[in-house]
Amino acid sequence: MAADDSTSIPLTAMGCRWILDLTHLPVAAVKEMRRRWSRCEELDADPATIALDEDRVPVVPVPAHRFGELQESDRHPPSPPVFVPYDDHRLHALPYDLSRALTRRGITRLTGRALLLHAAALTDAAGRAVVLVAPSGTGKSTASATLGRHLGYVTDESVVITWVGGEARLAPYPKPPSLIPTRMGEAPTAQDKDERSPDDLGLAPTHPDPVVAAMVTLARSDEADEPRLVEVDLLDQLQDLLPETSSVFALPDGLEQLARAATRSGPPLRLEYREIGDCLGLLRSLLQERERPAPEWVHLPPRPGERLPPSSESGASWDEWPLTAGAVVRRLPWTDAIAHEGRVLVLLHHQPVLLAGLGELVWTQTGTPRSVGELEALAVAAFGEHPESARLVHDAVASLAARGLVVVDPEQGEGV
Known part of the structure; x- marks a missing residue:
């Protein structure tokens, strides 16, 4: 790790290289921001960390009154910076705004290059990862903060999967988890999300090169007396997973990749639970189980000339005229x-x-x-x-x- 007073910090997150430029931050805020992203700084120095995009993209928090000026001055560089405006009177909102901006640029950088999911991920000591998929705001960060004290913390919201030698390798993104704080007499919103360092939350170490061993969808229910893993039909699971993916359509075999990831441990699984803390033993057992036979499917990719062009509109006109047998x-x-x-x-x-x-x-x-x-x-x-x-x-x-x-x-x- 570089000297504590550095304001230019190299990061690796989501399989991409970054430079976190804290030059424009108040001195008192630099140390806190750097601590929030210390795990991504450590990953950058670890040769085992997967890197899918080696370009160093600057991520630059800037005072709101200078945002337009700086954005205009860097309009056409090879790797445009990610400028994150902040208000001096709402500096507490900057950590969430920064991680959200970095995530969005990361998705843009990796579109068509990796399988991207809105999901959390945790590992055992050997780096075998379980991916937890759920819609935004339904408990992924809470699951990460709760279970991550016992299982290695990989990410609380963005999973990046690439295939190496038949294995689903996961590019870690141990950002500060986005948790909604509880304040007396207030109704917190997503904009109030608190982002503290994974170390301050007591989360277990991040493995630099995790391999996906299991993927489950989360289904919290007050009716679930005991947590359980339920086998789900493959196509039903894919329908639940697709809304939680980013740009799967940009991959030449996006559905096939998603099906392979969803069946890493065997049949697709849904985790039904009331309290996520009760699921630790179940997930540990899942990571230790031998892989069971996965369901069989037939991949039907378009042949040359059959693929729907990215810019075209799907949907054909239909005039509802009667059909003849010769049509x-x-x-x-x-x-x-x-x-x-x-x-x-x-x-x-x-x-x-x-x-x-x-x-x-x-x-x-x-x-x-x-x-x-x-x-x-x-x-x-x-x-x-x-x-x-x-x-x-x-x-x-x-x-x-x-x-x-x-x-x-x-x-x-x-x-x-």
């Missing part, structure tokens, strides 16, 4: 897809669409253009005779077309 249906570009036990989860940019029954059949069968008559025959072969099979297939085609998953050739599909 030709073909699949439209998509981002990624996974099939599992008779259902398929299709990703259109950031929007997941879960298909089952006739919807799944029509989508999977129209990679090669097919007539409506062919689809009706395939439906009968798969599901048996039905007096309204033609109408049901027509409805399925119309539904997929309205959601931008297939298109009907208008020249062959108009009229009856």
Whole structure:
């Protein structure tokens, strides 16, 4: 660690290199801010720490009245600084604003390069990590601060996963946990979040090179008498995980990576609990268990020319004209897809669409253009005779077309 009076501090956080520039901070605040980020400073000096982006991006707290001036002077450098304005009268809000700004830039730097989740992570002594996924404001930081006294603290909000030799390696981000303080007679808000050093909170050491051993979604409930791990269907788990990811659509195989991460310990799991402190033994056991067989799935990535371009709009027009048996249906570009036990989860940019029954059949069968008559025959072969099979297939085609998953050739599909 550099001298205590340094105001230029190298950090590694989220797998990215940074320089925390405290030049513009009041002298009394420099030492406290540096202590908050001391673990990221230590990671920077550890050769075992994973680094995905070696560019040193400055993170600079600045007085609010100088924000515009400094931002204008650094408009086009190779690595634009992250300027974080603060008000002298609200200096207590700066730690949260700074970590939020660094996190946002980190997500931008890693988009399309790593699997990013809004999640907490903790490790055993060997660096085997459990990832805890939950929506914002539902207890990830509390879980980190509570369980992190006994399990190694990795991050309380942003998990970065990259694959090395088949292992899901995690880039640590031991920022000061964002905790909402309890003040007598006040209703605290997210803007009041208190960020203290992990060391001041008594959190266990951060492993420099964690490997994901398990991933669970969190479900707090007052009805949960005892904490328990519940097995969840793979596609249902992916639907719960996707809103807690950042830019998974920018990865060429984002759904596949997410499925692999979600099944590191075997079947996908949901942790149901009343008090997070009661879950320590359960999570320790999970990290010590031998890996169980994971569910099987089929990855259905788009072939060259089939991938939905990032700038395009998903969704096709549908005029609701009647379909003839000769109308030709073909699949439209998509981002990624996974099939599992008779259902398929299709990703259109950031929007997941879960298909089952006739919807799944029509989508999977129209990679090669097919007539409506062919689809009706395939439906009968798969599901048996039905007096309204033609109408049901027509409805399925119309539904997929309205959601931008297939298109009907208008020249062959108009009229009856």
